[in-house]
């Protein structure tokens with residue numbers, strides 16, 4: 001008797017799961033159809049990347065560059081409104097990927113410090129830069145991708 005109930009219960013559970021899966025599949029299908037164009041897919045890619053990048057920023061970069069991205073004048077350069085970041089896309093990727101040291105001028109202030117290599121994966125570098133390039137008034141024309149980061153050499 002017990003066995004029978006167990007089998008009956010499992011059958012119900014399995015059927016339940018299956019129909020649930022089908023519903024989700026249908027929903028995903030629909031959203032792709034409604035979303036249609038490539039742009040909406042890449043918009044949601046960017047949103048997801050920024051969400052992941054927020055976490056990377058808060059755990060890795062915030063201690064130096066501050067929660068508001070303004071850094072500490074003369075010691076840690078700003079990312080918010082940084083002309084270096086805005087005009088130097090490849091250099092920004094390189095600095096976050098490999099670290100950055102030596103004299104640089106950011107918004108007319110000279111820095112000569114050391115940002116040690118941060119040990120991030122290419123994907124994390126892309127994510128955190130998408131966050132930084134879309135925060136505190138910063139805007140970005142083109143999303144940073146993992147492939148783009150992978151192509152940047154020391």
Ligand code: HEC
Nearest residue numbers: 060061064077078082084085100101102111112113114115
């Ligand atoms: C230990 C402190 C520290 C941490 C942590 C740190 N940075 Fe930096 N960062 C610096 C310093 C110092 C410089 C300037 C180095 C120099 O003088 O050449 C710099 C420079 C930069 C620059 C280029 C200059 C600018 O302001 O536009 C970027 C971009 C940057 N950091 C992004 C990041 C990101 C993103 C993270 C986290 C993934 C991060 N940094 C983590 C200290 C830090």
